[in-house]
Amino acid sequence: MWSKLGTYAGIALGGLDMWTNTLFGFSFFGTLKHGKSDAASLEPAAGHKPIDYPKPDGVLTFDRLSSVFLSNTNHEEDQPVHLKVKDMALQETSEYEVYAGPSARYCPAGVYEWVEENGAEKFVINAQNCVHCKTCDIKDPNQNITWVPPQGAKGRSIRICRRSPDRRM
Ligand code: SF4
Incomplete structure (x- = not known):
């Protein structure tokens, strides 16, 4: 309403x-x-002003990784990847370049990062932090990310995508 x-x-x-x-x-x-769906509600970043999020003060607000630690989410090593990105190139050309990388903000566990390395942006997935809220599956503007239940209800994996020509998955 x-x-x-x-x-x-x-x-x-x-x-x-x-x-x-x-x-x-x-x-x-x-x-x-x-x-419309949550994914369809996102608009290109060019039409909006960046939001200046205040840093956590450690009293009333806390950084995400501290909160992930408190969630007591636990994963075994060497689990199969449970966050599946259909097209890594689309992450770069659309999720980052058009939508300004919303995955780095909507994920409550800080799983997704766009990290500057040698002058290029690198998409990093810290899947071991995932708290399995499924937001990425719902909110990614291209519906390019699929969350699947981790093996045995647990999961641990790290995937790295580099921009061409040095791309690693
Ligand atoms: S399901 Fe997706 S949005 Fe939710 S914590 Fe895991 S990676 Fe982040």
Whole structure:
């Protein structure tokens, strides 16, 4: 409702809907759908200003890797890759160059990084940090990343993609 009707009407009618559901077990509005998928909602970075995210203060906000540590996610070594990138070149030409590498921001575990190396951007996947939220599968603008359950519900892998001519997977 929020995305369809805006903040004020969405909150007011959402509140009404919550109470009718809680008190009477029915909804005036039923189940609403968004007009498009999360992946399709991303727009090219050129049309937007970069957001200056404040650094974590260590009191109320914390860096992602500290939080991953606290999640106690544990993986065995030498597990098969469970984050599958269909087309590594597309990551570079579209995910990075058109969309400014959103994977480095939407992943709550800091699995994806674009790292500058010798003047070129390198896509790094630190799969051992994955907390299996499946956001990348849903949010990647090209639907180029597929999350699969790691072997035995655990997983550990690191994949590195270098820009041509020195590309390694
Ligand atoms: S499922 Fe994807 S977005 Fe979620 S933690 Fe793992 S790599 Fe990151």
